[in-house]
Amino acid sequence: RKKTTINTLQFLYKKQEPITMITAHDFPSAHVADAAGMDMILVGDSLAMVALGMEDTSEVVLEEMILHCRSVARATKGAFTVGDLPMGSYEISPEQAVDSAIRIIKEGRVQAVKLEGGVEMAPTVEHIVRAGIPVVGHVGLTPQRQNTLGGFRVQGKTTLGALKVLEDAMAVQEAGCFAVVLEAVPAEVASLITKKLRIPTIGIGAGNGCSGQVLVQVDMSGNFPPGRFLPKFVKQYGDVWSESLSAISNYKSEVKSRAYPAPEHTYPMPDQELHEFDS
Ligand code: KIV
């Protein structure tokens, strides 16, 4: 498989073929996503919850993102890789943002960065793009700003709200983003924004009219114990947690009953040697 570049993504967008994106947070989760032929792999700051057990994304720091980006990059032969700039690593100044973006690229070995925010982040996007680093925008529901938004709520449900999401998407496009994530906005709004932009929109909870889709891998593959809350937009395509639980449970009972290891899992010793060793 040839490495996906920004030109490949541009080509998919031009021929209106949906761009596929999924998150990964370590070597195995990136390896399987790459093997499945994903166009893009995102090292999202959602790894704070799904890989590190943190309460929300605001807890994860740049150094942790870099470590996870590097393990994902090692496993990714084909997909285009994007790393999230975590909260606190880019808001203070465009200089801080460029510094953090350069570290994610140089140390994390991904191909692009993503950051949350619209109109207010446009100058920051410009600075990073000028440093030669491709940027993915992220507007609509921006989880790093959950305290300002009043929780995880659908954005752009009113005319005024929809206009704000459109303005944000436009602003990051004009600032030089090569793609933009639209999270949790009504399908009609996302479709309209997609038509108005000249860069691909990657939707999550944004309906079928976007230029591509992204999901959190742990959510879509069902790699979590039963009873976990899932947002409406998640479709669970697998049951990885149950598979894993059943494998480990079987291993446990076979060790307890001495069914494992069986002779075929065991290194034999030649009889003669054994006889001498045993005497
Ligand atoms: O962190 C993440 O996983 C994301 C996607 C949901 C877009 O930002």
Ligand code: NA
């Ligand atoms: Na994120």
